[in-house]
Amino acid sequence: MSENLPKIGVLGLGFLGKTLLREHAFSPDSWGTWRESRVAGLALAQHCFDWDNPESFHQLPNDNAVLVLTIPPVEKNLEDEALRLQAWGAWMQQNRPQQQRLIYISTTGVYSWQERLWNEDMPLSPDAPSGQLRLKTEQVLCEFFKVQVLRPGGIYGPGRNLVERLKVGKGIPATPGLTHRIHVCDLAGIVVWLVQHPEGPGCVNAVDQEARPSWEVAEWLVQHHPKLTPEMLPERPESLSPGNVPKRRIDNQRLLREMRYELRFPTFREGLRPH
Numbered sequence: 001m002s003e004n005l006p007k008i009g010v011l012g013l014g015f016l017g018k019t020l021l022r023e024h025a026f027s028p029d030s031w032g033t034w035r036e037s038r039v040a041g042l043a044l045a046q047h048c049f050d051w052d053n054p055e056s057f058h059q060l061p062n063d064n065a066v067l068v069l070t071i072p073p074v075e076k077n078l079e080d081e082a083l084r085l086q087a088w089g090a091w092m093q094q095n096r097p098q099q100q101r102l103i104y105i106s107t108t109g110v111y112s113w114q115e116r117l118w119n120e121d122m123p124l125s126p127d128a129p130s131g132q133l134r135l136k137t138e139q140v141l142c143e144f145f146k147v148q149v150l151r152p153g154g155i156y157g158p159g160r161n162l163v164e165r166l167k168v169g170k171g172i173p174a175t176p177g178l179t180h181r182i183h184v185c186d187l188a189g190i191v192v193w194l195v196q197h198p199e200g201p202g203c204v205n206a207v208d209q210e211a212r213p214s215w216e217v218a219e220w221l222v223q224h225h226p227k228l229t230p231e232m233l234p235e236r237p238e239s240l241s242p243g244n245v246p247k248r249r250i251d252n253q254r255l256l257r258e259m260r261y262e263l264r265f266p267t268f269r270e271g272l273r274p275h
């Protein structure tokens, strides 16, 4: 049976990496990497790996796993990061030649804040340095691997979401404008879809059906979530009043129409509903 299961190697067992390996079946010789501490309760092999330290590259198994790269950029400077990525890519080609496929978890931050509907095929010029770093990463990785890029919106799910923030009195993220989201279980499901479809799209936006400013979601939550009350809502800063919301939108038609991916949590309402 397991002969037909895909073999993956997850670089970075964070929120997404753990969800992916916990919720989906992979070949038993699949693996993941940790940096500071091993992940408890995972049946698959784990290797200690620091992307910032070339000496640790040897820790990666020499096999034909499909790589899923969840680690964010290391350097702050664009040129430094490009050089670092080129050195890693060249090392991988030389020393891990069978690992040719890589699914890269990027971000919708590669799209600028210009008010329009952004799809995967548009030319990009990110506003923020973080978006520029991500775009550069996408581009450099393509020089060394057969890459499929996933661009998620804000990733939320069990233990990391607005309900938890409100419960402990943390502020609402001060992102101006519409926030596009994706539940971590859906994101993991989309990764699996890409692993199973090497001929699938080279780039796909991973956002759900209803982008809303975080403040609107918080206002909805204090009305509808049994563990929250309206008093838990912090005061909304003037700069984030509804009239000031930029209307950048991220297109998800490739995900929903072309790939026919069915979201388990189409909006934050399903995703944040208490179980």
Ligand SMILES: NC(=O)c1ccc[n+]([C@@H]2O[C@H](COP(=O)([O-])OP(=O)(O)OC[C@H]3O[C@@H](n4cnc5c(N)ncnc54)[C@H](OP(=O)(O)O)[C@@H]3O)[C@@H](O)[C@H]2O)c1
Pocket: 011, 012, 013, 014, 015, 016, 017, 034, 035, 036, 037, 049, 050, 051, 052, 070, 071, 072, 073, 074, 105, 106, 107, 108, 152, 153, 154, 155, 156
């Ligand atoms: N959170 C969001 O809303 C959002 C939105 C769009 C895109 N993204 C991006 O999507 C990706 C997956 O998200 P996530 O929520 O799963 O992220 P996450 O929980 O922060 O996981 C990232 C993983 O990368 C590891 N890592 C970081 N730097 C490393 C290094 N130099 N060498 C080796 N491992 C390293 C982390 O290990 P440690 O635990 O040791 O730090 C962690 O296991 C990330 O790149 C994230 O930036 C996130």
